Amino acid sequence: MSEPATVIHMDGGKAPPTTGDAAGSSSKAAGRGLPLILRSSGGGGFRRCLAVIDFLLRVAAFGPTLAAAISTGTADERLSVFTQFFQFHARFDDFTAFIFFMVANAVAAGYLVLSLPFSAVGIVRPKATGVRVFLLVCDVLVMSLLTAAGAAAAAIVYVSHWGSLRANWVPICMQFHGFCQRTSGAVVATFLAVLVLLVLILMAACSIRRRRH
Template identity: 75%
Template sequence: MSSGEPATVFHMEDGNKSSYATAPPPAYAAGTSSAAQAPRKIAGDGVPLLLRSGAAGFRRCLSLIDFVLRVAAFGPTLAAAISTGTADERLSVFTNFFQFHARFDDFPAFTFFMVANAVAAGYLVLSLPFSAVGILRASAAGVRLFLLVCDMLVTLLLTGGGAAAAAILYVAHWGNIRANWVPICMQFHGFCQRTSGAVVASFLAVLVFLVLILMGAAAIRHRR
């Protein structure tokens, strides 16, 4: 008897009479198992949407982080440029006619530092549309390469400006005994506080740019 035919069941009754009834067929056809009837698990469940498409999703994910970091780095660079450009303090000695003046443009290093941060802030705004293209088009390798080169140049500019300003601030805070340079921050507290905070903010932006460079290189290299 094949497994697909209905089974016959015999019932014993009084009087040695027998009758038969046909049992209902099984719920599933022969050769199929209950495991086959279970719903199949969709491939990729539990994986973020940006990562389901392999290398393309990986590049989109990096581009999204890249966009967020550029927005985050805009604040420190703009704050550093504004804080340095408004650093101005006058110190009166004896009378108001005899004053010492400390202003950012009295130091060429601070002028260079302010310009570097202003250029970096402007570049970050202009680079946002290019970063958005990387999110929409995962295969835009040319745009990523362009941003990578520009990020490296701006990072060098910010690092040079921050290093020059930090050197001037070190002398302003501690002086130099051998050169008979006295520390001016003992008198010009406000000037030193503003410029010191600007240097810290600028170096935070440099760290963000370093992360952007690493992510850009990883996105270009990860093509498969």
């Protein structure tokens, strides 16, 4: 009879890892592969990530609202006909809708700046639901204000570009190019801010719902 073969262990005599140890090591390796902001347990990393995006979107929305307010407030153009003493004048405060539009954008810009500290609290304390609910309510109110103001200004801009045959209103943008460019750009910027606020509202609702579950 032949002698039994000698088995040499290459792992230094250590026992192979069990299934539980392998799963634990793989989960740790996966955790090390994630960014630091997502490593919190219990879904805190996901909420913190949403809070960071929330903060950045508020900074991004501040620019269009401020630009729309400034562009509308400086929309002023004079058109001389024949002589300097006979002029047509187009100014934003000739239209009540543009006054409302400018004030709404200024209020929205101020709100976005004031909301940044509350958004930062969501980054530091991702489980603070009360701050998110407060911002959600304020975001809905500001978005409604901007939507109403943008719709009113868009109606005036449309009439300025195309006129109205039934009301015998002639388009003025053929003459007042600068005035129409400023007001049209302000309307576009406002609706961009409305879109950002809509994203903020959906993110806040998602975060609150995830917290309650």
